[in-house]
Amino acid sequence: MNSEPLESSTIDRQPFIMRRSLWTGFIRSSDTFPERPALSAQGKILTYRELRDLACRIAATIQSHPQYSSTPLTAVFAYRSPVAFAGVLGSLLSGNGYVPLNNTFPLERTRAMLDRSDCRSIVVDAESLPQLQTLLAGIQTSLLILIPEVDECRTLQEQWPIHHFIGLRDFDGTETWREPAASDNSTAYLLFTSGSTGTPKGVVVAQRNVISFVDYMVERYQINENDRLSQTFDMTFDLSAFDMFVCWERGALLCCPSRKALINPGKFMRDMELTIWFSVPSTIAFMKQLGALKRGNYPSLRLSLFCGEPLPVSSAQSWLEAAPNSVLENLYGPTELTIACTLYRWNAASSSRESELGIVPIGYPYPGMSVLVADQNLNEVPPGGEGELLMTGPQMSLGYWKDPEKTAAAFVIPPGKTDIYYRTGDRVRRPVDRGPLTHLGRIDFQVKVMGHRVELGEIEAIVRDATGFDGTVAVGWPPTPSGYGGVEVFVEGTASDPEAVRRSVACRLPDYMVPRRFHFMGQLPRNVNGKFDRKAILNLLEGGL
Amino acid sequence: MNQFDPERLRVFLRNHVTEKLASQGREAPKELGDDCDLLLSGMIDSLGLLELMTAFQEHCGCEIDFDALDPEQMTVVGPLCDFVSSQMARG
Numbered sequence: 201m202n203s204e205p206l207e208s209s210t211i212d213r214q215p216f217i218m219r220r221s222l223w224t225g226f227i228r229s230s231d232t233f234p235e236r237p238a239l240s241a242q243g244k245i246l247t248y249r250e251l252r253d254l255a256c257r258i259a260a261t262i263q264s265h266p267q268y269s270s271t272p273l274t275a276v277f278a279y280r281s282p283v284a285f286a287g288v289l290g291s292l293l294s295g296n297g298y299v300p301l302n303n304t305f306p307l308e309r310t311r312a313m314l315d316r317s318d319c320r321s322i323v324v325d326a327e328s329l330p331q332l333q334t335l336l337a338g339i340q341t342s343l344l345i346l347i348p349e350v351d352e353c354r355t356l357q358e359q360w361p362i363h364h365f366i367g368l369r370d371f372d373g374t375e376t377w378r379e380p381a382a383s384d385n386s387t388a389y390l391l392f393t394s395g396s397t398g399t400p401k402g403v404v405v406a407q408r409n410v411i412s413f414v415d416y417m418v419e420r421y422q423i424n425e426n427d428r429l430s431q432t433f434d435m436t437f438d439l440s441a442f443d444m445f446v447c448w449e450r451g452a453l454l455c456c457p458s459r460k461a462l463i464n465p466g467k468f469m470r471d472m473e474l475t476i477w478f479s480v481p482s483t484i485a486f487m488k489q490l491g492a493l494k495r496g497n498y499p500s501l502r503l504s505l506f507c508g509e510p511l512p513v514s515s516a517q518s519w520l521e522a523a524p525n526s527v528l529e530n531l532y533g534p535t536e537l538t539i540a541c542t543l544y545r546w547n548a549a550s551s552s553r554e555s556e557l558g559i560v561p562i563g564y565p566y567p568g569m570s571v572l573v574a575d576q577n578l579n580e581v582p583p584g585g586e587g588e589l590l591m592t593g594p595q596m597s598l599g600y601w602k603d604p605e606k607t608a609a610a611f612v613i614p615p616g617k618t619d620i621y622y623r624t625g626d627r628v629r630r631p632v633d634r635g636p637l638t639h640l641g642r643i644d645f646q647v648k649v650m651g652h653r654v655e656l657g658e659i660e661a662i663v664r665d666a667t668g669f670d671g672t673v674a675v676g677w678p679p680t681p682s683g684y685g686g687v688e689v690f691v692e693g694t695a696s697d698p699e700a701v702r703r704s705v706a707c708r709l710p711d712y713m714v715p716r717r718f719h720f721m722g723q724l725p726r727n728v729n730g731k732f733d734r735k736a737i738l739n740l741l742e743g744g745l
Numbered sequence: 746m747n748q749f750d751p752e753r754l755r756v757f758l759r760n761h762v763t764e765k766l767a768s769q770g771r772e773a774p775k776e777l778g779d780d781c782d783l784l785l786s787g788m789i790d791s792l793g794l795l796e797l798m799t800a801f802q803e804h805c806g807c808e809i810d811f812d813a814l815d816p817e818q819m820t821v822v823g824p825l826c827d828f829v830s831s832q833m834a835r836g
Contacts, residue, residue: 463784463791464816489795492812650791698770711790718770 221382222407223292225414225449227252233425233451240472241431241456242281248451251286253374258290258323258346260372263380265364268320268344269296273390275314276435277301277332278325280456283348284435287323288444290346292407295380296321297387300435303328304459305710309400311338313392316402316601320344336360346371384408390601391438393535394646394655394713402601403438409538410441412594416566417446421476421503425451428472432462432479437652438535439507442478452476466492473500477523480508480651481682484515493522500525507531507540509648510639511560512681516546532562532639534653536610536622538595541569544636554636556629558681561636569593571637572621573630578614581630588643589628590614590621597622647676648683652712659687659705659713666704669693671724673732674715677741689715690737692724719745749805749833754826755779761800762788779823794820801829809833 230238230248238248246254262274274291276298278284291298299317301310310331314322320341324332326349336343343363347353353365388407392400417423429447431454433440447454455472457465466487469477477498484506487493501523506516511530520528533540544551544563554561565571572590573581581587590612599607611620627640645656656674664672671692676684695701698718706714725736747753755777763773766788773788774781783789789797802809809832811819818824 460784460820461816463794463819464812464814466812467816486791486795489798490812491808491810494812699772702770711787717768 220411221292221380221386222388222410222414222445223289225445226255226289229425229448229451236425236451237453238448238451239282239285239454239456241285241454242458244282246282251282251289254282254286254348255289255293256374256377257368257371258286258348259293259295260374260377261346261366262290262294262296262321262344263378264372264376265321265344268342268364270320271318272296272387273299273317273319275299275301275317275319275322277303277310277322277328277335279303279327279434280431280458281325281327283323283325285444285454285456286348287325287346288435290323292388293377293380295386297389297404297407299390300440301328302434302436302710303331304434305436306707307331307334308708309710311335313400313402314339316392316400317390321346323348325349336363339363382407385598387598389438389441391436391535394653394658400658401603401606403535404598404601405438405535405538406598409595409597410445412568413442413538413540413566414445414449417442418449421446423447423450423452423476427452427475429454429476430465430469430472430474430478431456432465432483437508438539439478442505442539464490464492466490466497469498469501474498475500476503476505477501477526478505478507481506481511481515482509482651482680484519485512485681487522488515488518493518495521496524498523498526502526504528505531507533508651509682513552513555513558513560515681516551516560520546520548530560530562532637533595534622534624534626536597536599537569537591537624538597541566541591541593541595542571542637554638556638557640559639561638562628563636565591566593566595569595570619572614572617573628573637574614578612579616580614583630583632585630586627586640587630589624589626589637591624592619592621596620647687649676649686649712650683652710654687654713656687659689659709659715662705662708663689663691663701663715663718666701667691667693667695671732673724673734673737675734675737675741677716677738686716687713688717688719688741690719690721690724692721694720694722749830751826751830754801754829755822757801757804758797758822758826761797765789765793765796777822779821781822782820783822784820789820805829805833807833 230252234249235247237245238251239246274296276287288298321344323346345365348368350367351369352367357365386407388405388410391403431443457468461468504526528546530544531540532542542562542565544561570592573587575587610623627643629638659674660672669691673690677688678685725733759777766773814828
């Protein structure tokens, strides 16, 4: 009866029947395991009941201020604190999606995100309060500001009469929380990724996208209440959504290291007796250098997952020596396809053979996700051929926030297809027979810096703006097994005050995007077409510039 | 006083950090006190930390097992130098 070829995802395009919301799993776990620990952060342990109480009070307070509901989003300006996690859950329980903000990012970037999101409510933790003061200076619309770690906010309220501050004492009670109505496209989160025009792009991910992902993950990995999961990713990185929602779906414990503890992940892993580890592959190289990957160092791990950048074969092998009881999987996926959409299980017998360029394959699509490997004209390449990876299915996000042009450019209907596919910009090899997909690099100038996706064009745009010189080329440097260690910038021209340029660029970009060196030159190398010659520029760096 | 004396290691670390900052067009602070946290003060990031550890190992001419160092102290000038010194003393 079902004669649909596998590539067609008509089934997935049927209207989604909303059985539940993204928060449903957490609430069910808190009913089943109220006294079990749900979260360890900032040296505190919160039980499911405690986390639910705080989240429900946040939700109820947002719900009782409908004048701040013109956009169904709540910002969470908090970093690795209990309030950060309660803020995420509180946003969802109120019926809103969450917009993570990061107090380690430059304030100007945070303000641009808040501005662009049109959020009218924001949850703030104590550590972000000093920054909030500066942030508010540029905000013209009235905001509802929830600060769970202070009792009352009289001083702040007097200082900023345009906004409405609420401290914990004046939060609504848990009993006043009302289950929000779920619709097909209820938002889970709005995340900003690096954009090539100098402004970050907002990706809108629906709850049904994340639910589809989480359902598969908890079944595949048989997550249970005795599991202890790492939370290495900042919330501004979408991989953090795996940690939170996969963990809470089954009553497990989420272990969030502090910024300092992340410097020695091995000690954190042992201290917390983690059973599940999830990080970028760069962490492996880092730990190797620290001498933290000694044989059998991490016997408690039963599952190790890596995502966010190419995973070198040598890294996978070193990791498994240190975590001998662990299964290792390599996950792949852009934010636009919700966290991860292909995966590959490492197998000592066959994986080295299946790997290409010393990089572990990205494997096979998640259930319901369809793959198309296409040439420049978006026509499918033959098996064994190279091309751009396009995917569609239940995890395909709703597109870019208030940006129909960029959405139309990246979410396309390829020739001969009827479904919309997302263009990942990643170059892969189409498998022969039932082999895995292998990742071969980027098709454009997007690079990975310590696991972060970086559009070199965005950095160039900001440096051009700071110097006034159009001739600006950013390159990833130095190369590492899985991307680049940082970024360096070449500018055609001389700066009277290089330090001022650096300062002005640094306050507009997160740390990992700030160029580690600026090279001001009379003339930049160009190729025969008169374009800047990136290869010649890289040769300069290789020559020890 | 040998070259792995904690005080000498402090001088070495200071020179390394100053050099790195200069290559990024940044100025090093006049003082680099024992309680200065290189990470939290923004002087180095995790890549910078690796470079520093590699530099220490090259300076000392052998591998140093940084895994034994408490992460709270790993990026703090005084404890870091004392740790490297004690590792060298143990041989």
